[in-house]
Amino acid sequence: MSHLSEIFGSNVFNDSIMRERLPKATYKSIRKTIDEGLPLTLEIAEVVSSCMKDWAIEKGATHYTHWFQPMTGITAEKHDAFINPTEDGKVILEFSGKELIKGEADGSSFPSGGLRVTFEARGYTAWDCTSPAFIKNNTLYIPTAFCSYTGETLDKKTPLLRSMECLSKNAVRVLRLFGNEKVSKVTSTVGPEQEYFLIDKKLYDKRKDLIFTGRTLFGAKAPKGQEMEDHYYGSIKERVSAFMKDLDDELWKLGISAKTEHNEVAPAQHELAPIFTTANIATDHNQLTMELLKSVALRHGLVCLLHEKPFAGVNGSGKHNNWSLSTNDGQNLLDPGKTPHENAQFLIFLCAVIKAVDEYADLLRLAAGNPGNDHRLGANEAPPAIISIFLGDELTKILDQIAAGEDISANKAGKLTVGVSTLPALPKDTTDRNRTSPFAFTGNKFEFRMVGSSASIASSNFFLNTIVAEVLEQFADRIEKSGDLDTEVNNIIKEVVKKNGRIIFNGNGYSEDWVAEAEKRGLPNIKSYVEAIKCLMDEKNLSVMEKHKVFSRVEMHSRYEISLEKYIKTINIEALTMLEMSRRQILPAAISFGAQVANSINQIKSCGIDADISANAELLQEVAALTAQLKKEITLLDEKVAKAQEPDQDTFSQAMYYRTEVFVQMGRLRAAADKLECIVDAKLWPFPTYADILFNI
Template identity: 60%
Template structure:
């Protein structure tokens, strides 16, 4: 296998378009992709025919409009290329209209009230900025056309449309600034993303024996095994042969799709792993991450494995996240967040840096909720994830420059040095100007920001929609001030200082896990939104709606609908988990423990009946412990059932979500405790499902 030969072989990319399209058609399509010009009908017809021929040559029989509804997953409806002629012959056809427009049911996806059940019409529209690709599976080969998804009345029903809008917004405001700074060569500003993906792999036979994993994606019961991650021996450790075979196939599958899978390694927790791609445009990176999650789960089944993307599938060990590495670049290769060797002299960098800091501080609740879901609530603030408090890590060099700006003494930048290992055969290493901080939710890492809060199962569209829009909002304010200024150079200095002085409270380079930081953050007035329910309250505020509408990213109805969808998703997730716990406790745990207790009691009675002098003290002690924990478990089970019934009677979705958090979740945790204790006491032959030891170490 030669990587350069298979990479992008299943993608209708620029090279394929240049080869297969007439020159004039290619030029017109590139104008649509790069300049945002409307796509003409005759161009769509030629592209559709070329795309069809290419796909059929590679084995495709069907096509689909591949879209990203608000489920966070992807949607597709497959149509064949077959058309029947009057004489009964079948030919393969694909028109420009079929390429550019589709019509899925708009009322059957989450829509937050935008569509009633009887209002079914919706449209998918070709997103020419993201290349079409071929998916190959047991169904055959399918041409997938990335599309946006909207309702009959024009509201966005997906994650792609507002993402594209947010990219337009930040491009518009950033270009205003660049032109004012004298840039005459750049045509547009692009946000780029490289989302790292963490995941767990477990054996399929163990997965199929656990209802909690099947229904919820995480274990709702489970005592910790004797060994966990405390020896730190799994992180970056040697990859097991079975997993290495899986990873090899993942690389090959993703490379065919043009996904630049670059890095793979074992993560901290047993059975946990990570892959990371090379940066690309945010729109394409979002598509690629959806494909990555899909491919991880699809390929896992071929190896009798199951890939878990839940943020916290196992209590007591690290959970999984997605590090969203975000930056700003021009179409001619200028990274606007590259400080250079003397950042204190780089006015352009300082202006964009200060704008990002201001945006993160000003709209911290929106950034927090962009990474919110029920699964991530279990992870944030633990030792593998940043806290729920949004802060910005800058490192020593930039923090020093920020302090100089505040004190009107900007004159120097701390420089990097060499790191001496102390071994003559090892060369001195160039040392970065600052350390890394894995406890920071939003950390500057050289020429980009790493947003570390993103949930592993979620689309990266949401976080990047928010990030693009809030930065665009601050850039608009900056551009307005620069345009009103008679001296742009002088204005830059005063604007940077104003932004830094007004928003430096969000800068924190210390230990984000410490209680001291929680207390300090409160003094600074930084929000600590510990749960999804807390964060969601900030989505549809008048200020948030005004900001999104100003930049054309969301209308008021689109904001309100998304808030409702997120409340519903949270409530439904906890409800499914609670019902699964109830079923597992009622039908599996309690009956199994009763069987073991009965067996134990029978053995005690048998020993006593035969008049044996053997002591039954140990058996009686164990029987008492089991009976006590079983009684406690049954009481907590009844309490959970009552809590669920009470919440089901609540009609208001916000109150319902809050009740799930405040009543049902604590009741679930209370039930888990005695059940996990029963697992420790019950003989393995009686315990009804695989343990953490099986799941984490028998892969």
């Protein structure tokens, strides 16, 4: 057996382990529970838990944990040992069905956006049996959903599971109308491509900004950046290659199918792509991938930076969320079919995505937002903050022709409308790529390219699933009511092209012209994350999430508060770190350098010769002026941070103040410091520079 097939999934309590180890009847029940999304009964859980415990203990596990995804965006776990004390002072190894399906967590320290008052701080976790349990660091991990005792969601998994359910329900309805009686479940599939930076740990340790905020808050451009285009797909350096090999092993053991790894555009930047799977497993796997990227890097003396913009002036990192719909008999619903009938079905699903993305662009913009991604979106390295869809010229043309009532049937039989039975084969073009589009159709899936590298992909997918479910429901209602599939499909396509066609844009998304054109088309251009958060309170968004039971209004409100608070805290930490570094490291370095130059002038003068000291004098002037500027910007930032924390403001205004005042002032302080970095004696500069960090490995 090859190394890969030996280790792949070896630490996962997966289907084949269950089939092998569970009694036949239990295996059948749990399979049914997973496939049909039924609630897990305690009876099955008792058998599964005991089997799971034995398997885990054989593999060396001593603890178990209900692993969940609170609103912090990272994962949380509380470890319990399998042991239970007995009366004779010994212990037995125990893990009951109840412990498998339900855990208790004191959730008081997790963000809840006011959902729970502290005396009701308890939350509970419930096993998501559609995502398999696994072993990591001698602990059995049970993927779980996290709720408050009153049932409100406190995590990112619950809404994702709910959104998958409503999407399945409505997609199956549409398939039935197309005469498909077999399919009983439709799942959203996701393959997230993950970008990251790798830097030397010794250099990382010398920078407080990297330690506290994950990004550099200061740093002049290195003489070399990414302009030579020599890093992209470049040969992978030995140290990085050893890291990647180690990482692959760890991922494979957990059944994560890491497939491609390559160097990205910026120096020290890399990418990893797994093979796609169901949206909830992909989300769990992406969280694990991010954790492993960090922990495996440390073993190699490296630090993995997942921040969206760790270095100014070179590309930042994102995550491409590839998304499609798959039936339980293996059809990809976004794959243009071979027969006219399949084509029509494909076009309906395609139109559902187009309409959903146009009508709820604000929710997707929000899903892609976080404080880090504000540095990227619309900054000519990542898609603009304007959502648009790339379809490719051919597909766009076909939609336009159908909308115009033109005959596009293969046999040109003279029919003016395109019925289900007359559609020609659709182009299967996967090469036609537009790297500047935020939401691109890539042949058989959509690629949502705005997502930030550090973000959980849960929200991108729960919003996407829900809004597509909503439109599919509308389509199903219409087709049902009309009773004539052919005519109604035609009407729907026409209407979507007319009403939502504005969202389709096949040109260069980075160009200035597009910004103007998008405005003309009435597409929203939500420039900052804080502004994007506001859409959580829009009636249309509240009602669509409520209607499909993904979020209640209360839950949406709590997420609004949590998101704003997260923004405020992030910028506050960044500002305080800047103040600390500039006061205690940069300013002293600048002053020392000034003194050094001043001394040189005095020393030359004291020699009593008539030497030209104009260079020294000029430099001293320059250093003194920049030092004064730096001090001024420090004082201003200090004042703004104090003002930002004044009590009695609503959270939105406070977040906006951080964005328009504190964040902007941070830019000014940085500019002054970066200018100093360019003239101060390198020996005096208090931390490693971009040149040191980016070209070290």
